[in-house]
Amino acid sequence: VDLKVGGQYHFRVKGQEMGELDLRGVYREIKRPSRLVYSWNWQGRPEVEFGETVVAVDFLDKEGFTEVQITHDHFPNTETREKHNYGWNGCLDKLQGLLQAGQQDGSCPEPGTFCWNELMAADVGGAAKFYTQLFGWQTEAFSGGTHPYTLFKQNGQRIGGLMQRPHEQAPPHWLAYVEVENVDATVKKASGLGAKVILPAMDVPTVGRIAVLQDPQGAPLGVFQPAKK
Incomplete structure (x- = not known):
């Protein structure tokens, strides 16, 4: 060529x-x-x-x-x-x-579907070692955010993320994200339905816009609006 x-x-x-x-x-x-x-x-x-x-x-x-x-x-x-x-x-x-x-890089086929899983860990290194040995995942440092972040990968595809839990009082946990068309509108609607806002809507450079909610039963859930490409 x-x-x-x-x-x-x-x-x-x-x-x-x-x-x-x-x-x-x-x-x-x-x-x-x-x-x-x-x-x-x-x-x-x-x-x-x-x-x-x-x-x-x-x-x-x-x-x-x-x-x-x-x-x-x-x-x-x-x-x-x-x-x-x-x-x-x-x-x-x-x-x-x-x-x-192959669409396993943090995006989803359509809004309203689960699209990303994120582990909030007390020991990032220990968590990475455990999951790579358990499932054969690979890890890769992500440099696009403002805080240290690790990507979990399987066969070269991004399947989830890993970061230090923001508060020591919070137990280590997995957080699932649902893709939405508009994060701000979703947060407003969820609040009207009785949800609490744990993390207000914020931009993640080159990735999109996120927020974290707590449903009326107390279960946490992330919402994600991908950046336009």
Whole structure:
């Protein structure tokens, strides 16, 4: 891959029906970070060698999220276009599945679901040693906060956090977080329903906004609003 205007790329693709095919092309337009245009040529079997087509990929800002639009043009006929539409959709479906399966980095698929577990420990080092030996977790220091914080990881994915308990009188405990669309609105609603605010809403740099509540039965619960990406 030579990622510049006029640069070429070459991929070898292996499929169940066609076997191995070569995909080649030239980058026609590169507009970082919003647009990529390149030519598309299949080689390896007569039925796919129908000439050059053109792919345009646009990355659009949609309310703080990125929408990806793919346009594939200049096909010789409708049948060829439909086959490629099927291929693109299949690839994107697989990508979505992989992203959802690997979404264990502190974010959640949707608001209202549990998304993070945090251990408030009396002995951070001792707790890290216990859980790494018990479950085979790994640990990693997190440098984005204002206080020392350790991440628990499993197979490279973030699964929870570890920090020193804020008060010596409080017993060591695990705290679960639920993702919400708006932390401040959730805290206000919870207070109206009888909950107490243990930790007022606060920002965690590069991560999001959090608060800790105590429900009417006395059980603690964290709420988390992820930072927009």
